[in-house]
Amino acid sequence: MAFKDYDFNDTYFASFDDEKALVTKDLQVYYGDNHAFHDGNLSFSRNKITALIGASGSGKSTYLRCLNRMNDNVARVTGEIMYRGTNINSDDVNVYEVRSHIGMVFQRPNPFAKSIRENITFALKQHGLTDKSELDQRVEESLRGASLWDEVKDRLDKSALSLSGGQAQRLCIARSIAMKPDILLMDEPASALDPISTKNIENTLNQLKKEYTIIIVTHNMQQASRISDYTSFFHLGHALEFDRTERIFTNPHVKATEDYISGNFG
Numbered sequence: 001m002a003f004k005d006y007d008f009n010d011t012y013f014a015s016f017d018d019e020k021a022l023v024t025k026d027l028q029v030y031y032g033d034n035h036a037f038h039d040g041n042l043s044f045s046r047n048k049i050t051a052l053i054g055a056s057g058s059g060k061s062t063y064l065r066c067l068n069r070m071n072d073n074v075a076r077v078t079g080e081i082m083y084r085g086t087n088i089n090s091d092d093v094n095v096y097e098v099r100s101h102i103g104m105v106f107q108r109p110n111p112f113a114k115s116i117r118e119n120i121t122f123a124l125k126q127h128g129l130t131d132k133s134e135l136d137q138r139v140e141e142s143l144r145g146a147s148l149w150d151e152v153k154d155r156l157d158k159s160a161l162s163l164s165g166g167q168a169q170r171l172c173i174a175r176s177i178a179m180k181p182d183i184l185l186m187d188e189p190a191s192a193l194d195p196i197s198t199k200n201i202e203n204t205l206n207q208l209k210k211e212y213t214i215i216i217v218t219h220n221m222q223q224a225s226r227i228s229d230y231t232s233f234f235h236l237g238h239a240l241e242f243d244r245t246e247r248i249f250t251n252p253h254v255k256a257t258e259d260y261i262s263g264n265f266g
């Protein structure tokens with residue numbers, strides 16, 4: 001798609017005086033010679049949902065995947081990702097530990113070919129949790145957190161592959177929150193789902209933000225405006241604007257954002 005010539009210096013980043021769960025500074029991402037993402041300076045507020053929006057290929061997933069080091073071995077990432085006072089983009093950081101604090105839910109539900117229960121207990125056991133009553137409790141807590149408990153409580157030992165797409169995606173959310181992370185990254189978690197399952201996921205996210213900080217990539221602008229507190233607009237590998245969601249969707253500062261949300265883009 002050919003885009004109008006937007007000015008990459010036409011940017012606006014609102015700042016808010018709330019507690020930050022994650023901050024990126026001068027994040028740059030390179031796939032070989034392709035400088036795919038530039039100057040990522042964004043802050044994510046604790047217990048809020050931030051949506052990343054923008055056209056296909058604007059760099060949303062590229063940026064999101066850096067935040068828990070999913071781009072390791074795929075891309076070269078420079079700059080800082082500050083989490084609890086540590087730059088987690090540094091070589092000496094244990095990426096498995098990073099991912100236990102910063103979980104990821106992907107676009108397509110990807111449950112393991114194991115029982116519903118084992119999908120949740122698998123990583124917990126790998127992290128050394130063996131007590132059966134504690135594992136049972138974590139299974140119930142996580143499934144309740146993902147709004148799935150009532151639908152599956154009588155078939156926990158059945159295969160997760162028997163779940164519908166919407167249920168499987170909520171199982172993947174349950175699997176992520178079983179590790180008790182701080183931050184959940186979600187890459188278009190509802191795009192493969194029907195409207196009712198999408199609504200269930202959105203309701204689940206609204207519940208989850210009481211305990212988690214959520215960063216979500218979505219193509220669905222109604223979804224971004226329904227569920228997120230803050231929104232950042234991405235264009236051709238640049239974050240151009242960040243503000244309260246309501247402001248972005250009613251009166252953005254940046255011309256490219258305005259064109260995108262009003263459908264006059266490209």
Ligand SMILES: Nc1ncnc2c1ncn2[C@@H]1O[C@H](COP(=O)(O)OP(=O)(O)OP(=O)(O)O)[C@@H](O)[C@H]1O
Binds near residue numbers: 061
């Ligand atoms: N693994 C990869 N190897 C090489 N280039 C990649 C890779 N992943 C993404 N890119 C490139 O980086 C740029 C940004 O892609 P990215 O997937 O981050 O965009 P996006 O905004 O998430 O798009 P979409 O909404 O379609 O998922 C694109 O030019 C894409 O071709």
